Amino acid sequence: MTSNATPAATASWRQRIAGGAAVRLESLAVLILLCVVMAVLSSAFLSVSNILNILLSTSVFGVLAIGMTFVISSAGIDLSVGSILALSGVVGAMLTSNLDLPWWIGILGCLATGALTGAVNGFLVTKAAIPPFIVTLGMLGVARGIALVLSDGVSIYGLAPQMVWLGQGRPFGVPAPVIVLLLTALIAHIVLAHTRFGVYAQVIGDNEVAARAMGVRVERMKVMLYTLSGLLSGLAGLLFAARINSGEPTAGLSYELTAITATILGGTNLFGGRGSVVGTLIGALIMGVLQNGLNLMAVRPFYQQIAIGAVLILAVWLDRINNSEGWRR
């Protein structure tokens, strides 16, 4: 009796802690399969420099997707990440290029701009009780607009060299953005799967009423989640600007959709309750590999969009098949 009386919610936490750590095999299978196919079709695919090239291409939207994983796990959505990316990059470029401030202020400026914009999202979602879809859709326009106003629509060239190193440097031959992506993923994985913050985020996504009843401070959590997504968008903006040594007000157009796609490909449930950072990383890599392979084969970009859409549907379908055969009641 006593052992059976464990509250259901607690049991599902445990499941989640274990489940969150596990990589979804369907996504991994799709990734491996894609790599095999691409390696067969293009001789240039399987080389160290091309694999680093894929990771480099994945780094900016991979960081965005990691933030998105947290928000979607909690049954939220953040459509403003691409615009926050542009705004943060522009702010970072202005601080170091136009105002000649030191590099660390530029980096902090990017991150702070992202976090602050994300916090505004979070406050509007909780205090004003506006649905996140609408808040972040609004912010998509506002942040992009501010980026265009600040920069007068023109890219701001010439960041501090230390910032540029973050985008173009190659410590031990590995592009710096790749290292940033992997470190971010490692930390985010630990936070989402093994800390109370991460578990609460998924509990809110699973059942907000129950989470409240359990004493989770839902409002505070949500503000933190959107702030985190904003912060990571700021980091992605920093990487983007550093990669090309310039703050672009038009950077990251429609990246919110790319980030959502990578997140869903990785097995995070679009309606909340289940999220995996490792899965998201795999999802982002699926898109990176697909794009790279198709580019290597000089497939026209129109077909590439079809391929990415098809793989998304395929991966979610695999998930469905597996769930209906497997553990789901």
Next chain:
Amino acid sequence: MLKQCIVAVLSAALALGLAVAGASAADKPTYGVLMKTLSNPFWGAMQKGVEEGAKGAGVDIYLQAVESDQAAEPELNACNTMLQKKPAAMITAAINSTILLPCLKQANEMKIPVVDLDNNLDPAITKKAGVDIAVHIGSDNEAAGAKGADWLVGQLGKDAKGPVLVIEGLSGNITGKKRAVGFAAELKKQAPGLNIVASLPGDWDSLKAANITNDTLQRNPDLVAVFCANDDMALGALEAARSAGKDKVIVIGVDGNTNAVKSIKAGRLNASVAQLPYLVGMQSVENVKKALAGDKVEEMTYVPTLVLTKEVIDANKDPLLQYVK
């Protein structure tokens, strides 16, 4: 498990099916060609010119583009991927003046000569970034804008008065900016009575250009002319003006693309400063071949432009017309 295997095979077939471009003959040198987008007839014509030039020069080309002319980071990624194939030369049309610089710098390090197709790079910025461009080729965009103004004044006379609208390209894009600046400067010089009431970015988007034209007509119902930095926008502005009953507003575009030519022939669009992208594409391959062979090539090559009007097209006398596709 079986189901999963079936799905896996299906997806492999999908990827294979998409791999429409096969391997090419190995011994001819291959040039990498990176375009902005193929969904605009201007770039379609340039692609045809590049292919024709490659045929003539006896080289293979490996052509790639991104899904839209705003997909900046995907273009950088495509550029890096192109380097993996180690082409003999890189012919690139950058979406803006900074996005491709890291890739082009790497091309420099790999000793692959770089061609700036259609003058999308700003020499001041490439110099600052330490990127070496073997050949800039394209149209003189400022001159193209000026030619548009010159033609307009020819129609209206030097003493003409009235408001004029300028619709620029994508914010931050040097091509659109130069065309608008060239137009404005020449107009001011030749007919100071023609007053530019607004110069707004239309982002190369015909719908946006139509909206800008509508809005401006609200404020300036006596609008005399609209100059657009490309033909797509000019066609949008034209539709907006005509549907508002403004049949006298003169609309001028730049590019001379297929749709614009059709519209001009039908007596709708007034003029387009044709950029001859076909010729630009063809000469880019020829020039880089010369540069690779060690011959001297002008660092800046300007391909001529031509003001297309119904009269010019109907007369069909100008030799440059053969390159209008």
